[in-house]
Amino acid sequence: MSSSSTSIARRVSMVGVTAIAAILLGTSAILSVLLTRVANDRTIAWVGDKTQTLIDALDAMDEVAKTMVKQSYGAFRQEFGPVFQLDEATGDLRDWGPKLNGNTTQVDKFAGTTGGAASVFAAKDGDFVRITSSLKTASGERSIGQMLGKDHPAFASMMQGQPFAGRSVLNGKAFMAYYDPIKNEAGKVIGILAIALDMEGFQKAMEKMAKDSHFFETGGTYVVAVGKDGKGGRFLAHPTAKGKPVSELSPDIEPFLVELGQTSDGYMSRTPNVLGASGSSYVAVLRKNDAAGYWVVSQVSSSEALASHWRTMVPFWIMLGGATAALGYGLFWMMRNWVARPLRDLRDAVQAIASGDLTKSVDNARNDEIGDLIRDTESMRQRLADTIGTVRHSVDSIGTASTEIATGNQDLSHRTEQTASNLQIAASSMEELTSTVRQTADSARTANQLVASANSAAARGGQVVGQVVTTMDEINNSSRKINDIIGVIDGIAFQTNILALNAAVEAARAGEQGRGFAVVAGEVRSLAQRSAEAAKEIKALIGASVDRVEAGSRLVQDAGHSMEDIVNSVQRVSDIIAEISAAATEQSDGIGQVNQSVVQLDQMTQQNAALVEESAAAAESLKEQAQRLVEAVSVFRVNAHHTSAPSPAPRAAQRSPAAPAPIKSTPVKAAASTPRKPTTASAADSPAPRPAPAAKPAHDGDWETF
Known part of the structure; x- marks a missing residue:
């Protein structure tokens, strides 16, 4: 290693120690939290049991008092x-x-x-x-x-x-x-x-029991008589506030009691200091006697409750720190002696290879991973020496092959350009055909709309005729009712005439006394006869009207049937036009997809032409790179046995005959960016060719990729 600051042993040791420390710290933290929670739960359970014992005793005293007052009431009732x-x-x-x-x-x-x-x-x-x-x-x-x-x-x-x-x-x-x-x-x-x-x-017994209920050094118990939902409370047992309202001691106590009373287990981890003891953090445990209307609350200091727990945990953390330090030092010693020193020897061998000296061999007798790495490095040196020797003899063959590739790419470029020109002509023709078919589809849709309008008008006419038929039927019914009424009037006139005759007969029998009545009867009879004649005339007129209305109703019904036939015929024509419009639309969509496929094929052909030109440039660059490769590998020193005979140069590809000149045509517009999928396979289904990178100039001094 160049310096201790970059030593792999130190870095791995630091990482390992940090990881071990993190794992131990995390495990210990989780364990501490769990143990702290268990200790806290144990304390809360102990406090809850003592509080429950106190409230049970208070309940017993209440029951005794109730029994006594019931017995005393008997004497009062008498x-x-x-x-x-x-x-x-x-x-x-x-x-x-x-x-x-x-x-x-x-x-x-x-x-x-x-x-x-x-x-x-x-x-x-x-x-x-x-x-x-x-x-x-x-x-x-x-x-x-x-x-x-x-x-x-x-x-x-x-x-x-x-x-x-x-x-x-x-x-x-x-x-x-x-x-x-x-x-x-x-x-x-x-x-x-x-x-x-x-x-x-x-009351004194309750106060003494609450006063004697101690928890650690500052914890204690107080009793509160509460109203509904814990509000309006009064201290029944308290060191300094006996008999006083809860709100008088502190405004924070009543909301705390309300919240404490709503808990399911009667426990709160943060409470106000109701007993006035020294300290800052307290927990509260509540037990209720809803029948008697008082609550017993025990207040415990959190620090006092967990003091013994933390006295046990501190030595554990000290031992954990010592174990972590010992593990770190042992890991550093092993990494320095088992890893760092063998890697230093391997570094010297790799530096010799990096300087171009492939004649020095390296070896190691270790049977672990580092020994395998050293042996693999020696195998790499041998393969690299063989490769360098082979590369020296293969560069000439690469130059010849690159020349043949460039010649073939030129012929391919010429044919690709001709294909692109022909595809442009086909695309132009397809665009004209697409425009014609689209116009036909638009005309069919317009005709379909006109037929739909005619169908709607015919349907409305049919509805109007139907309404007329209904109206004529109603008029016919009304005429029949009028005819019936006239018949009734005729009957009344007939009865009136008979009554007048009877009256005249009676008047004749009466002689002189009935003469005046006979005159009136005659007038009534004359009036009845005229009414009968008028009723007959009206009945004749109404009968003629009924006949004409019935004839008109039949004609209107015939017109309604004719209008229904017209509506059905227009509907059939509308259906035929709709089918023609749908077929024209589908034909237009199909021609459009074919046009898009031709345009895409034209674009891909043009891209292929560009790729062929780039390939030719890359072949020329490959030839130059081969020359520079010879110069690059000449810096390596290899043994004589790594030299091998050059492989034969590939045979030059036969040049194909020149293709005819491309036909000039008007370029077509590009198709939509997202064409519909055609029903048959097209050139668009094939993956687009990847463009070759542009050739770099020969004096770049780096390898080219083709």
């Missing part, structure tokens, strides 16, 4: 009569007779006996109002007149007539309350009996 009545007009609630509104005897007795609280509610406007209570405000007044509220947890149960037991906060103190609906004789809920037992002892 203070009232079995039946209650409510005067909805005055709002007075009664049991034995006296109204309970403002009566504190029973509630004060219960409060004095149990130390709890009692209240009575009466139904009012779809809600319940407190009418008596043992509770007092801060000023010493009775807590009377307050509404229960439809958002109260017990409201839904009361409306359904079911008792309710649950936690409640009265005057800032925790109670276990029991609400029992009061019903009248009809079974309608008209009030509520409510008691509450002080849970101060349970």
